[in-house]
Amino acid sequence: MLMSDKAELLPGTLDLLILRTLARAPLHGYGIAASIKRLSDDVLTVEEGSLYPALQRLLLRGWVKGEWKMTETNRRARFYTLTAAGRKQLGIEVSEYERMIAAIGRVLQNA
Amino acid sequence: METVFRLFRKIRILFRRDRFRSDLEEEMSFHREQLERELREDGVGAEESRYAAQRRFGNELLLQEQSHDYVAFSGESVLQDIRFATRQLRKNRGFAATAVIILALGIGATTAIFSVVNPVLFQPLPYPHPDRVTMVWESRGDGLPLAVSFGTFLGIRERSRSFQAMAVEKTWQPTITTSAEPERLNGQRVSADYFRVLGITPMAGRNFQPADDVYHGPNVVILSDRLWRRRFGSNPHIVGQSIKLDGDLYTVIGVLPTDTPMPRMRTRHFENVLQPSAELWAPLQYNPALPADGREWGHHLRMIARLRQGVSANQAGNELQVILPAWAQSHAEGYKSAGGLPQRILVHSLQDDLTRDVKPALLAILGAVALLLAIACVNVTNLLLARGAQRRGEFAMRAALGASRTRVARQLVTESLLLAILGGTLAMVVAAAGVRAIVALSPPDLPRLSDVRVNTSVFAFAAGITLLVGFAFGIVPALYAARRDLQAAIQQNSSRTTGGHQVMRRVLVTVEVGLALVLLISAGLLLRSVQRIFNVPPGFDPSHVLSMQVQEAGDHFQTDADRQRFFDEALEAVKHVPGVKSAAFTSQLPLSGDSETFGMEFQEYPNRDFEPAFRYAVSPDYFAAMHIPLISGRLLNEHDRPPAPVAVLISESLARRKFPGGDAVGQRVHIGPDTGEANKPWAVVVGVVGDVKQTSLALSEPDAFYTTSRQWAWVDDVRSLVVRTPADPAALTSAVRRAIWSVDKDQPIVRVATMDQLVAASESQRHFALVLFEAFALVALLLAATGIYGVLSGSVTERTREIGVRAALGASPGDILALVFRQGMTLAAIGVAIGLAGAMVASGALTSLLFGTSPLDPLTYAAVIALLLGIAAFACLMPARRAARIDPAITLRAE
Numbered sequence A: 001m002l003m004s005d006k007a008e009l010l011p012g013t014l015d016l017l018i019l020r021t022l023a024r025a026p027l028h029g030y031g032i033a034a035s036i037k038r039l040s041d042d043v044l045t046v047e048e049g050s051l052y053p054a055l056q057r058l059l060l061r062g063w064v065k066g067e068w069k070m071t072e073t074n075r076r077a078r079f080y081t082l083t084a085a086g087r088k089q090l091g092i093e094v095s096e097y098e099r100m101i102a103a104i105g106r107v108l109q110n111a
Numbered sequence B: 001m002e003t004v005f006r007l008f009r010k011i012r013i014l015f016r017r018d019r020f021r022s023d024l025e026e027e028m029s030f031h032r033e034q035l036e037r038e039l040r041e042d043g044v045g046a047e048e049s050r051y052a053a054q055r056r057f058g059n060e061l062l063l064q065e066q067s068h069d070y071v072a073f074s075g076e077s078v079l080q081d082i083r084f085a086t087r088q089l090r091k092n093r094g095f096a097a098t099a100v101i102i103l104a105l106g107i108g109a110t111t112a113i114f115s116v117v118n119p120v121l122f123q124p125l126p127y128p129h130p131d132r133v134t135m136v137w138e139s140r141g142d143g144l145p146l147a148v149s150f151g152t153f154l155g156i157r158e159r160s161r162s163f164q165a166m167a168v169e170k171t172w173q174p175t176i177t178t179s180a181e182p183e184r185l186n187g188q189r190v191s192a193d194y195f196r197v198l199g200i201t202p203m204a205g206r207n208f209q210p211a212d213d214v215y216h217g218p219n220v221v222i223l224s225d226r227l228w229r230r231r232f233g234s235n236p237h238i239v240g241q242s243i244k245l246d247g248d249l250y251t252v253i254g255v256l257p258t259d260t261p262m263p264r265m266r267t268r269h270f271e272n273v274l275q276p277s278a279e280l281w282a283p284l285q286y287n288p289a290l291p292a293d294g295r296e297w298g299h300h301l302r303m304i305a306r307l308r309q310g311v312s313a314n315q316a317g318n319e320l321q322v323i324l325p326a327w328a329q330s331h332a333e334g335y336k337s338a339g340g341l342p343q344r345i346l347v348h349s350l351q352d353d354l355t356r357d358v359k360p361a362l363l364a365i366l367g368a369v370a371l372l373l374a375i376a377c378v379n380v381t382n383l384l385l386a387r388g389a390q391r392r393g394e395f396a397m398r399a400a401l402g403a404s405r406t407r408v409a410r411q412l413v414t415e416s417l418l419l420a421i422l423g424g425t426l427a428m429v430v431a432a433a434g435v436r437a438i439v440a441l442s443p444p445d446l447p448r449l450s451d452v453r454v455n456t457s458v459f460a461f462a463a464g465i466t467l468l469v470g471f472a473f474g475i476v477p478a479l480y481a482a483r484r485d486l487q488a489a490i491q492q493n494s495s496r497t498t499g500g501h502q503v504m505r506r507v508l509v510t511v512e513v514g515l516a517l518v519l520l521i522s523a524g525l526l527l528r529s530v531q532r533i534f535n536v537p538p539g540f541d542p543s544h545v546l547s548m549q550v551q552e553a554g555d556h557f558q559t560d561a562d563r564q565r566f567f568d569e570a571l572e573a574v575k576h577v578p579g580v581k582s583a584a585f586t587s588q589l590p591l592s593g594d595s596e597t598f599g600m601e602f603q604e605y606p607n608r609d610f611e612p613a614f615r616y617a618v619s620p621d622y623f624a625a626m627h628i629p630l631i632s633g634r635l636l637n638e639h640d641r642p643p644a645p646v647a648v649l650i651s652e653s654l655a656r657r658k659f660p661g662g663d664a665v666g667q668r669v670h671i672g673p674d675t676g677e678a679n680k681p682w683a684v685v686v687g688v689v690g691d692v693k694q695t696s697l698a699l700s701e702p703d704a705f706y707t708t709s710r711q712w713a714w715v716d717d718v719r720s721l722v723v724r725t726p727a728d729p730a731a732l733t734s735a736v737r738r739a740i741w742s743v744d745k746d747q748p749i750v751r752v753a754t755m756d757q758l759v760a761a762s763e764s765q766r767h768f769a770l771v772l773f774e775a776f777a778l779v780a781l782l783l784a785a786t787g788i789y790g791v792l793s794g795s796v797t798e799r800t801r802e803i804g805v806r807a808a809l810g811a812s813p814g815d816i817l818a819l820v821f822r823q824g825m826t827l828a829a830i831g832v833a834i835g836l837a838g839a840m841v842a843s844g845a846l847t848s849l850l851f852g853t854s855p856l857d858p859l860t861y862a863a864v865i866a867l868l869l870g871i872a873a874f875a876c877l878m879p880a881r882r883a884a885r886i887d888p889a890i891t892l893r894a895e
Helices: A014-024 A029-039 A048-061 A084-110 B002-015 B017-041 B046-057 B060-071 B074-091 B093-122 B150-159 B194-198 B225-232 B313-330 B332-337 B350-355 B359-390 B392-400 B405-441 B456-483 B486-494 B500-534 B560-575 B622-626 B652-658 B729-743 B755-761 B764-798 B800-808 B813-845 B858-884 B888-894
Strands: A064-070 A076-082 B133-139 B163-172 B187-190 B220-223 B242-245 B248-255 B280-283 B302-307 B344-349 B545-551 B582-586 B597-602 B612-618 B630-633 B647-651 B668-671 B683-689 B704-708 B718-724 B749-754
Touching: A014 A029, A014 A048, A014 A064, A014 A076, A014 A084, A029 A048, A029 A076, A029 B017, A048 A064, A048 A076, A048 A084, A048 B002, A048 B017, A076 A084, A076 B017, B017 B046, B074 B093, B074 B405, B093 B359, B093 B405, B093 B456, B093 B764, B133 B313, B133 B350, B150 B163, B150 B302, B150 B313, B163 B194, B187 B194, B194 B302, B220 B225, B302 B313, B313 B332, B313 B344, B332 B597, B344 B350, B359 B392, B359 B456, B359 B500, B359 B764, B359 B813, B392 B405, B405 B456, B405 B764, B500 B764, B500 B813, B500 B858, B545 B729, B545 B755, B560 B582, B560 B718, B560 B729, B582 B622, B612 B622, B622 B718, B630 B652, B647 B652, B647 B668, B652 B683, B668 B704, B718 B729, B729 B749, B749 B755, B755 B764, B764 B800, B764 B813, B764 B858, B800 B813, B800 B888, B813 B858
Parallel strands: B187 B280, B220 B248, B612 B704, B647 B683
Antiparallel strands: A064 A076, B133 B302, B133 B344, B163 B187, B163 B302, B220 B280, B242 B248, B545 B718, B545 B749, B582 B612, B582 B718, B597 B612, B597 B668, B630 B683, B647 B704, B668 B683
16 A cells, blocks of 8 residues: 555666755665655655665765764664765766756657 | 775675674664654554554565675675585485485596596607507418517518617516625616617616627616616616626616606606516617527517608508518528518507507496496486475575575585585595506506506596586576475475476486496496306316416526526425425416417428417426326327427317327427428427417417427526415415425526416406496496485375375275386386497497307396396385375375
8 A cells, every 4th residue: 555656766866866865964764765755745755675775885885974873762773974975976966867857858848 | 996995895894794784684673663653653553554664664684685785795695605505415414425425436436447547548658759659560360469570670670761760679587686685677678779769868877779789799787767766776876887687797877767757857757668667678689690590580579669750650561561571581491480471560559559458448447437427427416306306495485585596596506516525525535546446456467557646637527527417407496496486386395296307307217227227237248258258168277276487597507407407406396395296397377478489380281381389398297287188199208308309299279270180199390490490300299188278268279389398499497387286276385485495595486376366367357347347337226226216205205195195095005006116117117228228339349358248148138137127126115115104194184
């Protein structure tokens, strides 16, 4: 029930969304997922199955770093922060994404 | 730069792997809790929220694995696989042990055999341009190679243009008396170019020169590296010194290179393939004037020759064919005393010649071990198939848990490799032991034994083949299982169907039975041949006879009379040893490896044929000691000595052929050096004795003549003593030896053996092949039986439910027993049918090893088939009885 009629993420955009979300504030995994869901008005759902492998990938590339902190409910959670390299990568990914969308738009209008 | 950082991070995670895992776990459970809370807040029940959260979260284990895969090194999971594989094998010890033992036997046996066969048959000889080194033989009408005479050698050396160098050699066994302990050495008398033909130069000193090899030339000697180290303490100044051999002084002129290959040395090692045991060499020094009555016309020299570049052995043979007649004409007298003109000169490659005798046996053994390897392959494949089938459930489970097909395949390959490493290690042990056993068992005439060592490339080959085939098959069911409908596969414990793998296993088992049958029939045929051959009467009674070779050496004997006196006195002393019934000397001993023939000319057929016959110069009691029967006339006695006319005995076959009327006794003959010499006095045939096997029980070459040693043209200085006793002949050895040494303690005694031993040893080739075939056939039989057993018991397990239903519907235990039994025996019968076809082909290749046994010998075939089916029946019976005991109530309830 919960999983139905949710839009699939465009391939390759998960990293972009995570980086963009983290650009606003450090968040834990659940926070990232919830934030993406909320900001997209429940249209985009990040599957946990891809979230954690993606986070490991970003950690390994040095674009984010993880820190264990306490949540407001006093639970330990790993908060992810964007690094300088991550910020730079975000820029690259955003412009790449916009280029792609513009290209798709052109095709849709002119075809 | 970027990648370096990444590597650092990876390494950090590797060292803190547990931390990484616990972090991830904590992070995920936090996430799940948050989800749960979110759902509860939406008004979903507590229980339901938890399940929903879990479901949504998905397979946590798989998630962790995937996250881990990002940060892990690829090698890490390999280690994991190995640990898991070890656990798996330890859990299935029976399977692991069986597979490892089969691998070890198959690979080990193949490696051992090939290690022996390879240097003997396939590796080129260790000489420069080994393909140009040939052996040269004379040949009579029968086409068989005959040792050349010095006369023929000189003729070829003078006239032929095909060869770059040529030489002849004969055995020489001098006694060295230089230091305290006299020792009999093995050596060779060689003509000057012997080492040049082989392409070997001394390490120190010089090679033989033509000036060394002249009639009555200087006493010079070349030593082997081994003798130089052993006997002269590697004395660097040995060249130029004198050593005492047989009482004469010889000057050492050279030392040869070592006989073991030295990979890093640039100098060539010297392997003397013609006489591996030879340790010293002296020039031949025969008389180039070629007196017709001298040893120069005896066929006792082996000739080697190095072809000129670009000349083939065939061309050389043809050239000799053209030039020889003129030479023979100018030396007609010599050729008459030699037993006749050579019809052809044979030029063979040295390598082919050395291996001619052992080749059929070795090739047959190689074929047998290839069959064994094939059976081992099939067996391992079968085991892995069975195991793959058993583990279908496990693989399906892993697939359900998210393991990818490649991951499962990798796991399987790891397990197989682990098996391979264990099996391979054990196989190395088997191979090393096998090589040692084969060398110990091998017939004495097996050439190049010193080069036999465990051959690693063969080992790798055998191991690779077995594993490749086994694992290719083993992996199929696993992949198949991983792909199939998971639910059905997980539930396969109560499988109702026999899968495709069972068909494959049955095919493999029939193949295995077939291959085993081929080996068993070959072994059976060899066994029959060996039995037949030992039933051939040798012409004498070998039981209770001791033999030894007495050689005369040193400067004790100045004249022929002195020599003869030594043998007479020694014989007298031996006759007085308690327990000796009769004793005699002979110039050559049957089935001992001796083979000496001389020409004969009957007055009835003057100047016609000078056919060679075995020459025995004996003391008169020889026939009594050997129990050779007198057919007609009389035996030799003490009165047959000069100046009485030479008395000759001839063999029965020769007498019957030449004198079909039965009037051989009283005929006049010329023997040996007198043959063809019109002015020599005639000898007289005084009696006819039974035929004796001289070189082999299998060969029929019965022509022989006997004289007393006193009436032979010269005094033989090497003779064999035969002693008949009613008791155990071997027990007499030391007493007889003491008796001979009481006459002269310096005379060497060698080749001590009972005649029974000599008879057995004369068939060592066949015996060698037989022992190996029997061993291989036994292993093959065992493997085939376990194969049938394995397939059948696997099938009974899978059909438990079906059998239970049958029993419930009224089938009696007897019916079920028959059902399973029939299933197994059908496999065996099909295998036998396949094997029969194979055996008929394979036994054809054995023909040269068989004796008095047809390759299609019906008795052997029947016996082997009965044996194989009997063993198969036994293997079927156990699973069949298990099936018959299945309790329908229990089986059906288990559903």
